[in-house]
Amino acid sequence: MRALCVCHDALSDPGYVGAALRDLGWQVDELVVVPEDRHHAPDVEPSFPDSAAYDLLVPLGAPWSAGVDDARIGRWLAPELRWLADAVAGGGAVFGICFGAQALARALGGTVTRSPSPEIGWVGVESDRPDLVPSGPWFQWHFDRFTVPPGAVELARNAAAPQAYRIGRSLGVQFHPEVTPAGIRRWVAGGGAAQARGLGLRPADLVADADRLAADARRRTETLVSAYLNEIFAC
Template identity: 55%
Template structure:
């Protein structure tokens, strides 16, 4: 079983999601779209592999917006084409934050600015706790997805849709993969200013994630296990 994990930059790591796939015996390959040396100039060419060569594709988060064509137009359209091809061929997809938004956009939905940013631990209202538990889940986003035709929303809050399923695929708005190490990387590469702009303190977020990490890993294991069980039906 081969899984392709798409990290859109060197700071978007597979974290707890990647670890759980390895626990289940998956052969995990990571593709980094924007290398570290192009982080400030992310409009790079990227040759995405044929998704039919994989049993699972997991597009991860990104500091950019799906709609930010001026900054990432060289690769965002090819990625959406790849995700669409995967879905049409019944290759399961698990889209996380930007990846969930990209999945929605690829299948005929859209992405728009959310009414407010969500940063930190946020509970969600869920229709199926075996698929997406109530959390709290870690959030760090400014945009939100609008569901593609045929998708079923399975979780939400007052800001946006938080999870949907379509076929054998699922998109989530939050970050089940998050670890203390990954958040530290985000904060150390410009995220600290974003956090402060929302009236939050980076040090407090780090304290919270260190306290919450073990419980968050347990919630992610349930999410990944449930997803893998459903995609093999």
């Protein structure tokens, strides 16, 4: 089985999700949309491969908005939305994470808007299916929220936003099951420290919490990935 993880920026990687897939025997390929030298000018023109060449698409998070940064992102967001919609319409499977979940929701008729309650840090969710989507805590870093697309089933939520939904063979989650302590350090160093301080958070605490919670976070991600593959992907 073959998965493509779409890393929208060079600071992100498949982390625990990629590791869980590899542990289950999957081949995991990676596509970086915006290279490091274009981080502050992300209007690039990548080429998205034929989705039928992969059993699973995993669009990851991004430092941009899937709902209000269209002009800044420019040439790649609309093609990605069509790519995701076409994959689902063709019976394919998508596991969208944060920006990826928002993009999938928008591609399928939902909306993405600024959230009145941005979230950074470790947050619990109210899950209707804790066997499928554990209640956390999950790491969050988002300023937007999505509406669940038509035909989807909301699986988890909190006071800030919907947190998980399923539609067909696809799953979208607002939180970051993939992120490792090293990934959080990259986000903090890559401009996230100012965002965290803007919400009254200490960047050093985010890193310390990531180290402290790493083993449990990885186990929750393994549970999520395995349950998704066994129940939603396999349907």
